[in-house]
Amino acid sequence: MIHLALFATLAFPVLSQNLTAAISNQQNLTQFSNLTSSAANFTTILNNQGQNATLFVPINSAYTYQNNSGMVSVNVTSPFLNQSISNALNLTNLLSYHLIPGQSLQLNVSNSSSQMLFHTPESRNQSVEIFYTALNDTQAVMLPGNNSQVLIVHNHNDTNPYIKFGPYKEANVLQGGNATNGVWYSLDSVLVPPRNLSFTLLQANLTMMYSILKASNMSNQLENTPGVTLFAPIDSAFPSNFNASNMTMANSFIQNYTVISNKTAYYSPLFLNNSIPQNEATMAGQNLSYTSQNWSNITVNGSQIVNSDILTMNGVVQMIDKFFNNNMNSTALPPIQAPAGASFWKQVFG
Structure with a gap:
């Protein structure tokens, strides 16, 4: 387990x-x-x-x-x-x-x-x-x-x-x-410190998400605000007619797939330990609903994380396999739990 x-x-x-x-x-x-x-x-x-x-x-x-x-x-x-x-x-x-x-x-x-x-x-x-x-x-x-x-x-x-x-x-x-x-x-490898969000999206071959970020007027905000978690669909999740260059559509998309927290970015262990705060929502106000059977099976709003914990200078990118299920009913999330001896949780959540 x-x-x-x-x-x-x-x-x-x-x-x-x-x-x-x-x-x-x-x-x-x-x-x-x-x-x-x-x-x-x-x-x-x-x-x-x-x-x-x-x-x-x-x-x-x-x-x-x-x-x-x-x-x-x-x-x-x-x-x-x-x-x-x-x-x-x-x-x-x-x-x-x-x-x-x-x-x-x-x-x-x-x-x-x-x-x-x-x-x-x-x-x-x-x-x-x-x-x-x-x-x-x-x-x-x-x-x-x-x-x-x-x-x-x-x-x-x-x-x-x-x-x-x-x-x-x-x-x-x-x-x-x-x-x-x-x-x-x-x-067996040198640990290269994380870079900014734009660079990281290109590293991850998330070219559609990169194009959306650059088409929006929110790039500077997401690059320079602490605690950004971006749920980024893989390129194949986007329909062929998706207009990644439209600023209005880009802004809406970014807001629906980004969470900004003043406590922590949302790394996979937080999902595994049921430590995402209750009623946490995206910038667009959509509540997060998640399941986490194990590290390789974490879903958020119906989308599975297929490549987790892609770190950035100011947060993390969680690569997901498809668009969020926007019709999913929000569910009450469990309270924060801090495992004994884990300094990350103590420092973040007190």
Whole structure:
């Protein structure tokens, strides 16, 4: 059964080194170690974590190259664009997105190199949890309450855990170890911080939704307002005669498929845990009615989420398979429930 829970404990040997020293001794993590030495701000953040932090470290093969000036070219495959981290601020942001402060996650790591490139719905037997990272630069993240950017971690029952980032990319957790100020886990991909909504829609091949956003006069609002959740139908859901360039129609469509919350964007674990506030509605006033049998079977107003948790700078895109059922009667949603020990819920809902 898929549920939200604290991840199972995996015992690592207790070491006398901090995270910086621990990863520097790992032969396949030298690229990340070199990057941290070039980012004094991140090193300070990392060394001030006390005894509880989780650091995700891409293995060397996850990078293309690093030059003497500190520029790193991240190997980001299609449909992502290659990106260069060319200054200290961007480098600090990139590294900070790999750090979960205040929590030492205990993931079910088998230390096996056998991983799936992308997990199909049939393979999704796992716990799903939201964690705040150390990425809090206001030029890179705009979430409600000035919260830092999130990672959504999937703790898999059959293979190693993974982190989904972007529409079609997953970073598999390979190995792990302890340090005096937390735990570290190696990844087979670099975690690229989320971008703005327009860029993300193009990444996800949601070209109709992108065209609608640009045809509306609401693009600036949705790009710069914290807590935006956009339910985006796949391109094939649109009829051939749909006029995506009509501003009036575009505005109406955006309003019917967007929720703006001053507490949080609506990530899939919130649906799974029945934590969407009662009577939550879209910008057009349409109440959300949802079912969530498991992580691979979440429906909202009659539409199934087929690609969940596509993160943006200021929220999330939930890709759905068809238009909402506008005739669906609104139903009372269950009250907010916060699982014990889950800091995301405590911070968001109190």
